[in-house]
Amino acid sequence: MATQTPLEFVNTDALLSEEDIAIRGTVRTHVETRIKPHLADWYESASIPVRELATELGDLGVLGMHLEGYGCAGMSATAYGLACMELEAGDSGVRSLVSVQGSLAMFAIWKHGSEEQKQEWLPRMATGEAIGCFGLTEPDFGSNPGGMRTRARRDGDDWVLTGNKMWITNGSVADVAVVWAQTDEGVRGFVVPTDTPGFSAPEITRKMSLRASVTSELVLDDVRLPGSAVLPEAVGLSGPLSCLNEARFGIVFGSLGAARDCLETAISYAGDRAIFDKPLSAYQLTQAKLADMTLELGKGMLLALHLGRLKDAGTLHHTQVSLGKLNNTREAIAIARECRTILGAAGITLDHPIMRHANNLESVLTYEGTSEVHQLIIGQVLTGQSAHR
Incomplete structure (x- = not known):
């Protein structure tokens, strides 16, 4: 008797365009050949070659693939979703790497950043040359981000950030962090190069979940940033x-x-x-x-x-x-x-x-x-x- 796979049974492919199917197939092949053979070892050792993976995923075109311009592929939301599905069929940690890079760090700069910030970071992040992370959650504030204690204060033309973020994917390997902090104007976002003095990102270990993923704390100890580091188009929790x-x-x-x-x-x-x-x-x-x-x-x-x-x-x-x-x-x-x-x-x-x-x-x-x-x-x-x- 002929058999069908679960999604063939539902025939959801009938709802997809040829381009959607082609993109899904490309990502699926990459996951099957380049990622799945290593996942058991990565999971067991709680380690993952993030930079090597980011470069390969950048070559594949999935980093920020649903964004327009700046070296991004400009694909449909549906195509992006299908790519996420194939990546997570490999491992949630791999999909998280792509989600944090494209939908959090890159999207924040693309949506709310200045043209200078976009030109500086997005092309390199799309290729995987630069890795980003997104600092919102804190040790005591997850579901209630409005209670965050991380603070940014003005000092002349500069901003000085102090506080801690927790459970940050890619944090220990990132080149840039998008960090959200309380200010006198409300919650604001900042583009923070991770080599800035006072910034550190110790890795969180002993995880039983997402072991093939880098998870970190962000520590901001009087991190001094120029005025140009603030995301100009984002004020408040929105x-x-x-x-x-x-x-x-x-x-x-x-x-x-x-x-x-x-x-x-x-x-x-x-x-x-x-x-x-x-x-x-x-x-x-x-x-x-x-x-x-x-x-x-x-x-x-x-x-x-x-x-x-x-x-x-x-x-x-x-x-x-x-x-x-x-x-x-x-x-x-x-x-x-x-x-x-x-x-x-x-x-x-x-x-x-x-x-x-x-x-x-x-x-x-x-x-x-x-x-x-x-x-x-x-x-x-x-x-x-x-x-x-």
Whole structure:
């Protein structure tokens, strides 16, 4: 009997353009040949060759691929989402590298920066020559960024930054950090070269999730910057939140990549594994699990593509991104956990990607807005009442 992969069953390719399919195929091939063979070792050793990867991903054209000009590819939002999906089918840490580079650090400069800042940083970041990070979250302020304690004060024509940021992807290897701080004018963003005196970025270790990713603290000890370092077009929390919305959009697609890889692994394993003289895949309970997961993956993909089309049309609202992020990360981690049960004990080893994906998705579930925050965002739209203030 002929078989179909989970997304072939739903036939979501019928909703894609030839260009979308070509871009997805290029990224998938790169992930399969250049990244997947190393992921188990990177995860086990909690190390990743960020600079080498950034150069390769820059050559591939995925760094800031949805931005226009300055050496960026100017691709559609849907194409960017599909690229995120393929990257996260490899590993959430690799997709995070690309998301932070393109949707947080590069987008912040592209959207809110001066022409001088754009010319200085964006072309080098698009090629992977320069690596960026994004400093918003603090040790005591994640879901409530407005409470941040990092402070920027004027001193003549300069700015002086003091404070700490936490859980910053790429921080220890970055050449430039986009740092958000409280000022007398409200929250402002600053472009901070990481070789500036007073800036340091110790790496966070002993992680059980996103081990194939660099995660850091940023320490700003009276970091003196010229007046030109401030992002001129961002005043208030709307600046950093606009960047987070870009990253969340990539997660809507990316999380499905991890789920798809788990599901395809489970289907393959169940077909090869003999239990009581017939394949595990021939049992009703196994098929019920696979059918339910295929349904949720397909629904998530349809939602992601719909949001992608809305974004390309310029009509996507940030609350709709919350809907996609909430659903797809929640379903992705449920799929990963269910797939692990199909593999039994084999599912906990790095011989298969499932436990690695499941552990990574624990982070994806909570960064760029926890599920609870997105529930309250949706609830506020439905009721007109704010429950989180």
